Amino acid sequence: MKTFRNDYNNDEGLLLPWSRKQINSWYAKIPWPVGCNYIPQYAINQIEMWQGESFDISIINKELSWAAGLGFNTIRVFLHHLVWEQDPEGFLNRIDQFLSCAAAHNIRTMFVFFDGVWDPFPKVGIQPEPKRHVHNSGWVQCPGYEVLNDVDKYDGLMGYVQGIVSRFKQDERVFVWDIFNEPDNMNLGSYKDDHYSVHKAELSMHLLKKAVRWIRSIEPIQPITMAPWQFDWSCPSLMNTLTNYMFTNSDILSFHCYENREGISKRINDLKRYGRPMLCTEYMARPFNSTFREILPVLKDHGVGGYNWGFVAGKSQTHCPWDSWEKPYEKEPEVWFHDVYRENGEPYDIKEIEYLMQFNNKISA
Numbered sequence: 346m347k348t349f350r351n352d353y354n355n356d357e358g359l360l361l362p363w364s365r366k367q368i369n370s371w372y373a374k375i376p377w378p379v380g381c382n383y384i385p386q387y388a389i390n391q392i393e394m395w396q397g398e399s400f401d402i403s404i405i406n407k408e409l410s411w412a413a414g415l416g417f418n419t420i421r422v423f424l425h426h427l428v429w430e431q432d433p434e435g436f437l438n439r440i441d442q443f444l445s446c447a448a449a450h451n452i453r454t455m456f457v458f459f460d461g462v463w464d465p466f467p468k469v470g471i472q473p474e475p476k477r478h479v480h481n482s483g484w485v486q487c488p489g490y491e492v493l494n495d496v497d498k499y500d501g502l503m504g505y506v507q508g509i510v511s512r513f514k515q516d517e518r519v520f521v522w523d524i525f526n527e528p529d530n531m532n533l534g535s536y537k538d539d540h541y542s543v544h545k546a547e548l549s550m551h552l553l554k555k556a557v558r559w560i561r562s563i564e565p566i567q568p569i570t571m572a573p574w575q576f577d578w579s580c581p582s583l584m585n586t587l588t589n590y591m592f593t594n595s596d597i598l599s600f601h602c603y604e605n606r607e608g609i610s611k612r613i614n615d616l617k618r619y620g621r622p623m624l625c626t627e628y629m630a631r632p633f634n635s636t637f638r639e640i641l642p643v644l645k646d647h648g649v650g651g652y653n654w655g656f657v658a659g660k661s662q663t664h665c666p667w668d669s670w671e672k673p674y675e676k677e678p679e680v681w682f683h684d685v686y687r688e689n690g691e692p693y694d695i696k697e698i699e700y701l702m703q704f705n706n707k708i709s710a
Contacts, residue, residue: 360561363568363596365620371568372597372622377708378520378650379641380419380452381412382627386659386688389483391425391460393472393660397432400439406446408657411686413450415698416705419520420447421455421626421652425487427469429505437512444518453520455570455626455652458487458506458556460526461549464536465490478674480665480682481535488552493545499552506559514565521597523626524556524571525549529587535670546587553587557594568596572626578615592619601627605634606643613647622648629653631680632666637701645708655683664693 363371385404388394412420422443428436440456447454467485476482492498513519528549553571560569573588578600581589592598598621602609609628616623625644628651629635637653644651658664664681665674681693692698 360564362594368568368596368621376418377645377648378419378453378624378652379644379705379708380417380421380652381656381685382652382654383408383412383420383422383656384659384661386657389472389475389660390464390467390485391423391487392428392467392469392485393483394423395425395428395436395439396469397435397439399472402439402442402446405443406449407690408686409447409450409452411690412656413452415685415701416708418451419453419455419650419652421457421523423457423460423487423526424509425467425485426458426492426502426505427467427487429508431469433504433508437509440509440513444513444516448518453518455521455523455624456509456519457523457526458509459524459528459549459552460485460487461528461530461545462486462526462532465493465532475660475662478662478665478669478677480663480667480669481661484661493548493552496548496551499555502552503555503559506556507563510560510563510565514563514567517566519565519567521599521624522560522565522567522569523599524560524569525553525591526572527574527601528553528571529585530574534667546585550587550590553590570595570597570599570624570626572599572601574601574627578612592616595621597622597624599624599626601625603628603630603633603635606639609635609640610643610647613643613649622650624650624652626652627654629655630682632682637697637704641701641704653683653685655685657686657688658684658693659688 384394385408387401387404393399444454463481463484463486465486467489473483529546571591573591577583598616598619602612602625628640655663664684666682686692
């Protein structure tokens with residue numbers, strides 16, 4: 346695949362996003378992206394997924410075979426800088442194993458470098474056991490509070506970002522680089538990041554800008570993205586500075602939406618003014634009527650790629666709802682929030698599986 350050499354911004358000496366012509370040409374040559382956010386059943390968070398002592402390619406291979414069976418051709422996967430700092434070469438080798446496994450199932454991977462959601466105090470080593478029936482009870486932020494709250498530590502993350510991008514910058518198994526997941530999320534329903542106060546968005550944007558420069562200077566063949574997740578996107582004047590930056594500095598737009606058919610349709614139409622292809626990198630919350638049947642046809646009709654949250658209801662327990670942090674659940678909910686399969690490969694809803702297989706086979710034909 347051709348590497349796109351973009352024009353430089355003369356004011357800052359930085360590479361600019363791919364032009365609309367470049368990114369639309371790139372997107373027109375690929376199959377419609379459809380897949381899921383993926384964390385294997387054995388991992389409560391990104392660290393447990395990737396650490397050498399817990400990484401399990403056999404389980405990953407089994408689960409990705411289920412994904413391929415549904416017609417999924419892409420997955421979104423989170424990384425963590427602490428695993429890099431613990432063992433850079435081992436981490437790269439495990440990423441390479443993962444990419445080979447996914448590619449064997451005709452699945453391309455979107456990697457996420459940073460994440461502003463859930464536990465702000467990540468640590469390497471043995472991870473905690475899940476809290477019973479609590480949604481994402483052990484997921485961790487990247488970087489955590491101790492790094493994000495100290496701008497002098499940001500440049501220490503450059504090796505993590507550039508080390509991974511440099512290794513895979515010409516690798517077509519990598520689909521897109523997603524820089525920062527929900528950077529201004531204050532975790533009000535779970536950990537509630539009071540320490541950041543009103544400054545989390547400002548701090549995250551400072552890191553985000555650095556990461557954009559780090560990646561663009563390497564000029565990978567893959568586009569970059571970053572996904573806003575809230576507020577009104579109908580016009581730039583209604584969006585905060587961080588959201589504006591994320592939309593205007595992405596090669597390919599991405600966004601999150603757990604609303605119903607009408608809600609996601611509005612989001613898509615609001616973003617068409619940018620003239621770029623789009624990916625909804627998080628959707629599906631069954632109690633909100635954000636389901637495969639309701640959302641996939643809308644995404645396909647607009648040519649927007651889609652990644653539902655969750656796949657296997659393992660340690661992450663994202664089949665339980667967000668309010669499980671505040672409302673005790675004595676058993677799993679009758680209506681799953683996210684996720685598609687149980688750990689043994691049994692579908693949550695066989696009719697849903699049949700629909701996915703039929704829909705994806707139809708659109709792949």
